[in-house]
Amino acid sequence: MSKAKRSKQAADVNSCKIGFIGAGKMTQSIIHGLVQYGKVDPKRLHVAAPSPNNTDNLKQQHAGLKVTKRNLDIFGKFDCDVIFLAVNGNVIHNLYKLGGTRPAPLTTNFIPNMKHPFYVLSLISGYEIKALKDVLLNPEHPDKYQMEMHRIMINCAAAYGLGVCAVDVEPDSKKLAEVVRALLSSVAKLEYIPETQMDAACAVCGAGLAFSYYFINALSDGALKIGLSRASAVKFAAKTVNCATQTLLESGKHPNELKDEVCAPSGGAIYGLSILDKADVASGISGAVEAAHKRAISLAKDDNPQ
Template sequence: MSTQGSSTKNSVSANTSRTRRTKRSRADKTTVRIGFVGAGKLASAIITGLVVHPRDNPNEKPIDPKRIYVSAPTTINTDQLKITFPGIRITKRNIDIFGRFDCDIVFICVPPTVIRNLYKIGGTRPAALTTNYIPNMRHPVYVMSLVFGFSNDQIKECLLNPENPERYTVKFYRTVISHSIAYGVGNCWVDAEPDSKNFPELVRDILCRICRVEYLPENQMDSVCTISGAGLAFCYYFINALADGAVKLGFPRALAIKLASKIASSTSQTVLNTGEGASKLKEDASSPSGGAIFGQLVLDKSEVSSGICAGIEAAYKRSYTLATTGNSD
């Protein structure tokens, strides 16, 4: 009996040591453990970028899926993640991301309704996002919140034990990441200058391998979240409409989409590279009495421009409603 008990104890100890490090040296990009609270489309896009599509540098090695950890209350999305990325670690308990899995960087990717509901049921303080407040970590932890409508201070209240906040070595950042990060061409905005001492080198190394990182004040995060998210969908909508026009002129569908995509890409790069306003460049591309100006008059008559603006406003209002009421109906 004693031998069996000793064997079981040693087995548990061995399994624990493989997951939770008892003595932590400072993590680097080759040893970092990356956690995700939430397993929706954005989390999946970031994971895909990390594992499959390092940006620009072909010599940059992707992140090993064994160093990625995901928590979600159901297996609706995590089952597919396990198939797509063998070795990824999955749990239904958010606390495991900070405790058992001992992650260094944690992306909070839950819908705003999740945080709002924590405030609804918590009384004077929100309930914990984890089953309990996260433990006092033995190493620095960087929490990247991608939750619309909630400040860093509000996310802290859902994670840190208020009785001993000074014992934590957790740093929080508001972040917006575009879904195109899955293809290594995404953009990321953070509320700290990426090249400053206020932003950890470890996080910068990880993010820069899959996207372009820029500074944005925290009070503008919700707006850029809407423009980045809805705007990306709108751009796909426009490319598809442009391709429809090419098909109407006789192009095969596949060629039409390729042509429309190249035009959209070169147009955006022209704006970024020249620094000129889009209105000025639009005028430069429109010859007097030419086809482009006649086409623009049709678009103006259809109120395309105001429709896009109204679409951005509607997307923002919807996200704001989810964040402030927790009502997804």
């Protein structure tokens, strides 16, 4: 295909159709962010999920959004340009179990040979792009697809246009299509992470967002205990964590170095840190990240994840 012809057919960020396979919290967050901050018309959004539990809510929240129970419709009937794969790894694992020497397709059949370039973004932990292509592309003619595929990690802060998104290529390079870059950038800050490290990034940045809210809540509980109102306690706890984040990124210093800069001899900070050390809080936080990573991999690889 000539560059001129490909450019003419390529999706445009202002008109592309966007599809989601899976309707869980990640899909909901991305959709909310795209509508509110990316100014995407809900009529351009399409979601496939076997149950109406989440899709009914999405339709109510975003008038015009289209839903289906068939994954194939995202590629066929709806003919989407940008597709997010947002199911857990157990879905892919089951396809490999069913298929024997080759996995069963994620769609009813393998996706059709679409007549335009399209872009697939996988949020599925535990599976590399090669394995995902095997459940999508017709093995009879896998090279005929005009597909660009990436593994990404994006956290739920995307719902507020404040997400962090790891991409398996340099975001500013020609390896990432402009339409993909523009959509993701409207809800998140883009960072490069090699595909081999994407599962780790999901644990620290995806699940880590929940751990951060947990810490902020605990910090505000302490402030409430000593007299601040709940509203003030939450606000100051959040602003303090934001200060820590910004100074860390701005200075380039190691967290331990900045921690020492805050602690005065015999001061309140060092006394408080001794309590955290006695409670082994650092080990608990590290363990939480490891547990999140282990769970994602077990969903992707175990026959009966518990």
